[in-house]
Amino acid sequence: MEQGIKLKIQFIFWLIAAFVISLICQVNLAITAFLACLCAYLKVRRQNPKNYNFLNLTLLFLIIFAGSYFIIRHDWPIFAIPFALIPMLTTLLFNDLEISLLITLATGISVASLSTSFFPITSLFLISGLLSGILVLGCHKRSTIIKSGLIIGVVQVLILFFIERFWFGSPNRYMILFLNGAITSIAVLGILPIFEYLFKTATNISLLELADSHHPLLQRMVLEAPGTYHHSLIVGNLSDAACRAISANGLLARVGAYYHDIGKIEKAEYFSENQSFAQSKHDALSPDMSKLIIMNHVREGVELAKKYRLNPALVEFVQQHHGNSLVYYFYRRAIESLEDDENIKEEGFRYPGPKPGTKETAIVLLADSVEAATRALKEATPVKIEEVVHKVINNKFIDGQLDECDLKLRDIEKIAAVFIRILGGIYHSRVPYGDEPKIENNHKKSAKEDPRQSDKDKKSNS
Numbered sequence: 001m002e003q004g005i006k007l008k009i010q011f012i013f014w015l016i017a018a019f020v021i022s023l024i025c026q027v028n029l030a031i032t033a034f035l036a037c038l039c040a041y042l043k044v045r046r047q048n049p050k051n052y053n054f055l056n057l058t059l060l061f062l063i064i065f066a067g068s069y070f071i072i073r074h075d076w077p078i079f080a081i082p083f084a085l086i087p088m089l090t091t092l093l094f095n096d097l098e099i100s101l102l103i104t105l106a107t108g109i110s111v112a113s114l115s116t117s118f119f120p121i122t123s124l125f126l127i128s129g130l131l132s133g134i135l136v137l138g139c140h141k142r143s144t145i146i147k148s149g150l151i152i153g154v155v156q157v158l159i160l161f162f163i164e165r166f167w168f169g170s171p172n173r174y175m176i177l178f179l180n181g182a183i184t185s186i187a188v189l190g191i192l193p194i195f196e197y198l199f200k201t202a203t204n205i206s207l208l209e210l211a212d213s214h215h216p217l218l219q220r221m222v223l224e225a226p227g228t229y230h231h232s233l234i235v236g237n238l239s240d241a242a243c244r245a246i247s248a249n250g251l252l253a254r255v256g257a258y259y260h261d262i263g264k265i266e267k268a269e270y271f272s273e274n275q276s277f278a279q280s281k282h283d284a285l286s287p288d289m290s291k292l293i294i295m296n297h298v299r300e301g302v303e304l305a306k307k308y309r310l311n312p313a314l315v316e317f318v319q320q321h322h323g324n325s326l327v328y329y330f331y332r333r334a335i336e337s338l339e340d341d342e343n344i345k346e347e348g349f350r351y352p353g354p355k356p357g358t359k360e361t362a363i364v365l366l367a368d369s370v371e372a373a374t375r376a377l378k379e380a381t382p383v384k385i386e387e388v389v390h391k392v393i394n395n396k397f398i399d400g401q402l403d404e405c406d407l408k409l410r411d412i413e414k415i416a417a418v419f420i421r422i423l424g425g426i427y428h429s430r431v432p433y434g435d436e437p438k439i440e441n442n443h444k445k446s447a448k449e450d451p452r453q454s455d456k457d458k459k460s461n462s
Contacts, residue, residue: 056199057090057099060089060103061086061103061106063086064081064082064085064107065107065110065111067081067082068107068111068114069111069114072111072114077173077176078117078120078121079160079173079177079180080176081111081121081124081180082180082183082184083124083125083128083129083156083180083184084131084132084149084152084181084184084185085184086103086104086107087100087129087132088132088145088148088185088188089188089195090103091132092139092145092188092203092205093196093201093203094201095203095204095249097134097137100129100133101133103129104125104126104130107125108124109122111125119163120160120163124156124159124160128155128181131151131152132152135147135151135152136148139204140204146182146185146186146189148185149186149188150181150185151181152181152184152185153177153178153179153180153182154181155181156178156180157174157177157178161174193206200311202313202314204251206311207251207255210255210258210310210311211251211255211258216308217262217265217310218258221262224265224268225261225264225265225268225271227268227272227274227275228261228264228268228273228274230273231261232258232259232260234426235257235260235368236254236255236257236258237422238257238367238370238418238419238422239253239364239367240254240257241422242363242367242414242418243363245417246407246414246415248359248360248363249359249360252360253363255314256313256314256316256317256360256361256364257317257368259305259310259314259317259318260318260368261321261368262304262305262318263298263303263304264297265300266297266304267293267296270282270290270293271294282330286337287334287337290330291327291331291334291348291349294327294330295327295352298318298321298322298351298352299352301318316357316358316361317361317364319353319354320356320357320361320365321356321364321365322368323353323355323356323365323396324350324353324354324355325351325399325401326346326350327349327350327351330349331344331346334349354404355401355402355404355405356401356402356404356405357405358406359405359406359407359411361405362405362407363407365396365401366393366396366419367419369392369396370389370393370419371423374389374423374427375427377427380423380427382420382424385420385423385424385427386420389416389419389420390416393412393415393416393419397412
């Protein structure tokens with residue numbers, strides 16, 4: 001309900017912004033109607049509100065529109081408008097080419113209506129925006145952005161050359177357009193971290209930086225909770241492969257999985273994957289105390305994430321990787337230790353949540369549970385691994401942990417198939433190896449069995 005109210009407020013804000021722009025800048029009603037239709041399209045067409053929100057898109061639109069308006073009103077060269085700036089930023093921030101093209105279309109037509117050069121500006125906006133979005137979509141390196149800027153600069157020069165019917169008028173305009181593309185790419189690199197912070201999102205570039213094992217949090221996990229670190233790596237591999245199978249963001253899920261259990265660093269010895277001794281520390285604790293320690297790793301993880309200033313997109317994985325699921329083992333222990341006149345509520349043994357709100361966080365939740373359950377198998381045969389995977393996923397589905405994400409039943413089937421294949425390769429049974437016979441003993445044995453052969457060898461050697 002709250003999410004729906006936010007969407008309505010953002011939608012109304014977008015419409016108001018469109019009308020205000022038309023009044024202040026004297027844009028004709030056709031442009032205003034176009035912006036209103038674009039708002040309606042974005043409201044109806046998009047299914048996952050987590051990918052973006054209208055306030056973020058409005059800010060990006062207003063930045064390029066205000067900058068273009070300033071350049072045009074001060075009679076500066078229109079070719080100084082950074083045509084590819086917002087399309088590049090939008091594609092990198094939301095990893096969505098469709099949204100980038102819609103913003104490009106809205107900006108191009110709106111800005112062109114302010115100038116007498118309607119066709120050149122519209123052409124430059126649309127072609128530069130389309131090309132820049134394609135070039136940086138899925139970008140993993142900063143050098144890719146620089147190369148894209150140089151390519152866009154060359155293409156903009158060619159566009160002007162075609163517009164002027166293959167005639168070089170003023171060389172300065174061509175130079176401005178080429179530098180426009182190159183400088184725009186440098187500007188994108190400079191301001192991208194600012195927009196990542198404002199929009200609380202993470203680009204592929206920043207995610208790859210966070211995936212570096214030399215990050216202080218991951219280094220602490222290696223030293224203080226090595227079992228949890230190894231578990232997180234496997235969960236990351238599972239999540240990445242599952243996301244790719246359903247066209248979700250695999251890199252985001254992988255990096256989110258690396259950090260999802262950072263809360264275990266503080267009390268690593270209370271978690272089974274870090275215990276190097278047979279007796280568990282929970283044997284001396286009551287079920288209530290044990291479940292508090294287990295459940296607190298989510299809260300402590302969020303505190304660590306904020307302390308180390310992790311991207312908010314990764315904090316969601318820390319908060320949501322258990323949803324509000326039941327700490328079943330200690331809940332059963334509490335029930336078994338009950339007296340006749342006592343009563344234990346299930347709600348007291350559930351994680352605080354929230355439930356996963358995106359496909360990526362939901363997949364990490366499933367991968368986390370499946371990997372832990374498979375590791376606990378005494379004999380990890382392919383049949384048992386398949387049974388465990390289906391059982392865990394079905395239990396999470398029935399428990400309502402997947403209610404708030406956008407996973408469909410066919411997606412869940414694909415995810416289960418990926419988990420079974422990868423876990424079968426990790427935890428497969430091995431053929432027992434016998435002791436290798438010693439070469440020296442074999443020689444002695446053969447010499448003992450055939451002494452004549454041995455004497456013959458000695459003579460040949462001499």
